[in-house]
Amino acid sequence: MTGPNSLFGPLDPAPDAGYVDAPKRKGFFTDTSVCIGCKACEVACKEWNDVPENLYQMLGTSYDNSHSLNANQWRHVAFIERPGTTPAPDQPAAAPVDIGMPTVGAAPSGVPDEAKPDFQWLMSSDVCKHCTHAACLDVCPTGSLFRSEFGTVVVQDDICNGCGYCVAACPYGVIDRRKGPEGDSRVGIAQKCTLCYDRLTDNQRPACAQACPTESIQYGDVDELRERASERVATLHEQGVMDARLYGNDPEDGVGGTGAFFLLLDEPEVYGLPPDPVVTTKDLPRMYQRAGLAAAAMLAGVAVSFLGRRP
Amino acid sequence: MTQTHDGSPTRRRGSRGGDRIMVPEADFTSYYGRAIVKPAPWEKDIAFYLFTGGVAAGSSLLAAGADLTGRPGLRRVARLGSLGGLGLSVGFLVHDLGRPSRFLNMLRVAKLTSPMSVGTWILSLHGPFAALASAAEVVSMLPAGWQRIGPLRLVAVLGRPAGLVGALTATPVAAYTAVLLADTATPAWHSAHEELPFVFCGSASAASGGLGLLGAPVAQAGPARAFAVGGALVELGAERRMERSMGLSAETLHHGKAGRWMRASTLLTAGGAIGALVGRRSRLLSAVSGAALMAGSLCTRMGVYEAGLASARDPKYTVVPQRERVDRGEPVRHRQ
Numbered sequence: 001m002t003g004p005n006s007l008f009g010p011l012d013p014a015p016d017a018g019y020v021d022a023p024k025r026k027g028f029f030t031d032t033s034v035c036i037g038c039k040a041c042e043v044a045c046k047e048w049n050d051v052p053e054n055l056y057q058m059l060g061t062s063y064d065n066s067h068s069l070n071a072n073q074w075r076h077v078a079f080i081e082r083p084g085t086t087p088a089p090d091q092p093a094a095a096p097v098d099i100g101m102p103t104v105g106a107a108p109s110g111v112p113d114e115a116k117p118d119f120q121w122l123m124s125s126d127v128c129k130h131c132t133h134a135a136c137l138d139v140c141p142t143g144s145l146f147r148s149e150f151g152t153v154v155v156q157d158d159i160c161n162g163c164g165y166c167v168a169a170c171p172y173g174v175i176d177r178r179k180g181p182e183g184d185s186r187v188g189i190a191q192k193c194t195l196c197y198d199r200l201t202d203n204q205r206p207a208c209a210q211a212c213p214t215e216s217i218q219y220g221d222v223d224e225l226r227e228r229a230s231e232r233v234a235t236l237h238e239q240g241v242m243d244a245r246l247y248g249n250d251p252e253d254g255v256g257g258t259g260a261f262f263l264l265l266d267e268p269e270v271y272g273l274p275p276d277p278v279v280t281t282k283d284l285p286r287m288y289q290r291a292g293l294a295a296a297a298m299l300a301g302v303a304v305s306f307l308g309r310r311p
Numbered sequence: 312m313t314q315t316h317d318g319s320p321t322r323r324r325g326s327r328g329g330d331r332i333m334v335p336e337a338d339f340t341s342y343y344g345r346a347i348v349k350p351a352p353w354e355k356d357i358a359f360y361l362f363t364g365g366v367a368a369g370s371s372l373l374a375a376g377a378d379l380t381g382r383p384g385l386r387r388v389a390r391l392g393s394l395g396g397l398g399l400s401v402g403f404l405v406h407d408l409g410r411p412s413r414f415l416n417m418l419r420v421a422k423l424t425s426p427m428s429v430g431t432w433i434l435s436l437h438g439p440f441a442a443l444a445s446a447a448e449v450v451s452m453l454p455a456g457w458q459r460i461g462p463l464r465l466v467a468v469l470g471r472p473a474g475l476v477g478a479l480t481a482t483p484v485a486a487y488t489a490v491l492l493a494d495t496a497t498p499a500w501h502s503a504h505e506e507l508p509f510v511f512c513g514s515a516s517a518a519s520g521g522l523g524l525l526g527a528p529v530a531q532a533g534p535a536r537a538f539a540v541g542g543a544l545v546e547l548g549a550e551r552r553m554e555r556s557m558g559l560s561a562e563t564l565h566h567g568k569a570g571r572w573m574r575a576s577t578l579l580t581a582g583g584a585i586g587a588l589v590g591r592r593s594r595l596l597s598a599v600s601g602a603a604l605m606a607g608s609l610c611t612r613m614g615v616y617e618a619g620l621a622s623a624r625d626p627k628y629t630v631v632p633q634r635e636r637v638d639r640g641e642p643v644r645h646r647q
Contacts, residue, residue: 007424009645061343068345078342139494141428142413143420161416162409168351168495168623177352177409184607188409254643269630272342276633276642280494280501281424287490287504294489294508295482297545298516302372302478305520305537306380 008282010251013132013259017147020135025151026200027259028209029225030125031232032271033244035216037123041075042066044211048196049074052184063233068272069126071178071191075208078271080122124271125217127208128153128174128193129248132256133279136166136175136190144190151259152195162188170256171277183221224257226240229263241265247273254278312336332423339634341626348496353407357602358616360403361488362609364434364520365511367396368485369519369542371441373535375478378444378471385535387448388526393477393518394445397438428492433487437480444474481489485515492619498629499560499622503615506553510611513549516542517580518608524587524601529594536587536597539604547577560628563618572614579607 005011014022045051051074057068062079071078134153137145144159145166155175166175167190175192178184196206202212209219220224226249236244247268248261254277268275341347351357374389405414418435422428447470450463457463483547489511493504500507520539524532550573554561564573583603590596622628636642 005645059343064343070349071479080342089412135323135496138424139427140424141420141422141425141431142416143422158412159413159416159419161413163417163427164352164407164409165425165495167349168497168500171348171496172349173349173496176349190409250644251643256645266635267340269340269347269626269634270342271627272345272347274347274629274633276637277496278643282494282643283501283504284424284426284494287426287493287508290505291483291486291490291508294512295486297481297509298369298485298512298542301516301541301545302369302376302534302538305534305541306376309380309533309537 003261005256007138007284009256010134010281011132011256012151013134013256014151019147019149022149022151024223025259025271026195026220027130027151027222027225027261028195028206028219029229029261030127031216031218031229031263032122032124033216033236033241033263033265034214035077035123035125036214037063037077037079037121038213039066039077040211040213041125041208041217042073042077044207045075045193048199048207049194051191054179055180065140069128069172069174069176069192070185071176072180074127074191074193076126078122078124078126080266080270081120082120082122122265122270124264125208125212126273127260127269128195128260129172129255130193130195130259131279132251132258133281134255135169135171135279136192136283137166138279138281138284139169141165148195148197148200150195150197150200152197152200152225154194154197155190155192157186157189160189162190164190166190169280171274171279179186193260218265226261229261232263236263254282323424327483328388337514339629339630345626346497346624347626347629348623350620351497352409352493355591355613355616356403356407359609360400360407361511361616362514363396363399363403365396365485365515365608365612366489366522366605367393367400367441368437368481368520369515369538370396370522371437371474371477371481373445373519373523373538374444374448375474376534377531378474380534382527383530384531385523385527387452389535390445390448390474392522392526394448397441397445400434401438412413426487426494430484430487430491433480433483437477437484440473440480441477444470444477446470447473452567482512485512489541490617494501495619497619497623498632499557499563500615500619502557502560502632503553505556506549507615509549510546510553510615513542513544513546514608514611517546517583517604518542521583521587521601521604524597525605526601529592529597531596533591535601536591539601540584540587543580543604546608547580550577550611557625559631560618560622563622563628564614567617567621568618569614569618569621572610572617576607576610576614579603579610581607583607 054072064079130152144156178191205219209217243265248258251257370389370392377386417431447467450467486508494499520535523535535589583600586600
């Protein structure tokens with residue numbers, strides 16, 4: 001079951017984990033260019049998975065009061081407000097299309113477009129990446145974290161003993177040990193997105209994708225999603241959105257590509273994502289080698305300390 | 312979040328001064344200055360365990376050597392140190408779990424990709440043998456009449472073979488904890504993976520040798536002295552080397568809490584080693600030096616532990632090295 005790429009490199013994770021006749025690998029393609037920041041994904045996730053309240057209050061960071069991905073937040077919408085990027089002169093902004101929606105709110109203003117504040121939103125719904133090479137799963141000492149037949153990474157609540165190793169191992173800072181609320185049955189246990197494992201086994205879409213009103217969150221076979229994502233980036237580039245880029249779609253990257261990947265409109269770190277994440281276990285053989293050498297040196301050291309001395 | 316932010320992502324100058332500038336100051340972007348990787352959710356228990364595990368491992372080596380070479384005084388303190396270190400280690404490890412009652416779940420699987428699993432099995436192999444050797448030592452301290460009781464006699468007889476198995480399995484106990492820390496996304500720990508095993512094994516040797524100096528009569532403490540001084544030299548040397556290979560996150564060993572621990576560690580370890588060499592005929596100076604070496608080892612573990620947490624809390628240490636290799640056109644990719 002272990003191949004040359006078991007720690008690093010392109011891989012289909014479910015067969016590598018020993019599944020025979022596994023279904024196609026499932027994942028998310030989150031297209032942030034159409035995210036409207038409605039947080040329906042956050043709510044749907046909490047409702048379906050019985051994720052308790054987050055322990056954060058008003059943060060004063062744009063519309064983001066859910067703070068981060070953590071044990072009580074399995075989808076997290078990031079909000080970045082900033083000056084807009086002026087379209088290139090030969091790429092005029094498309095005129096709005098009337099889709100016959102009833103008008104609410106303020107009456108149309110007489111302010112010309114040039115006089116309006118130059119402003120841009122970046123919004124992105126972040127989630128567990130379900131890495132091809134998942135550090136959390138690799139380092140879990142109890143086998144609580146496992147690779148599902150869908151190629152996803154899931155915690156078994158009844159096995160986890162809360163050692164917290166996965167928390168430090170995740171290169172994205174996704175998984176966390178639940179701290180509260182008091183009385184919750186999963187306090188002290190590592191928690192994160194399961195890609196709605198229970199819904200998948202019933203041929204249903206994960207709750208967040210089901211609830212997303214703009215199809216910013218797309219669920220499906222990873223192979224097909226990767227193609228769709230490449231087409232989408234090409235389309236955006238044609239439209240002059242040159243900042244559009246994919247994140248996590250490359251099976252050659254530091255984590256072997258992610259099952260949940262993204263189309264971003266700026267550098268990953270702007271959204272709180274690491275620019276070039278690497279699974280820590282890529283270096284594990286080297287670490288064991290160095291530790292073996294150090295241990296041998298220590299044994300030699302104690303032998304030398306006793307040699308040639310008379311009590 | 313205590314900082315106030317405007318609505319835009321934070322861009323700030325990276326360097327905050329300090330006693331040493333390791334790299335040019337870094338300009339980087341983050342999401343409201345929030346951490347990317349999460350710090351290990353562990354209490355100081357784990358740093359204490361790094362220390363007590365090291366003492367236990369080194370003591371078990373010294374105990375076996377003392378047993379074979381006829382140094383009963385050194386053997387006694389080393390075997391008791393091994394037992395005490397092991398007991399405290401298990402206590403710290405179990406206490407730090409989110410669900411302590413499930414600690415036996417560690418034994419459900421044996422996983423090479425998990426240094427914690429490997430470590431659990433190493434401890435499970437080493438622990439009973441080292442503890443049996445220590446039990447034999449305790450039996451030898453009982454009144455002579457009690458020692459003739461059947462089971463106790465058996466324990467006494469098994470002391471030496473158990474101690475030898477314990478010694479052979481001891482060095483992995485001291486070394487694996489370095490892999491435990493390095494096999495994470497915590498910048499200061501992962502970037503130290505080449506040298507951290509040597510720092511930790513050196514530290515374990517210095518601490519256990521220090522315990523020998525503290526507890527054994529001068530006439531028998533020679534091997535403990537050599538072991539301690541050698542360990543201290545390896546620790547100090549490997550630590551310097553480690554800082555050079557760590558890159559940006561080496562800063563975290565110099566700032567704040569971690570910086571104070573590391574400075575104390577250098578002073579105590581170097582001072583203890585010198586004292587141990589100078590005071591080879593003085594019971595008092597040997598004991599003081601031994602205590603300093605033990606304290607130095609504890610400081611090293613605390614410093615490395617705190618540096619890791621600090622490097623995880625500040626997104627700089629995650630973003631800057633990754634951004635730099637991407638900008639150099641050298642992102643980590645499988646194709647060579």
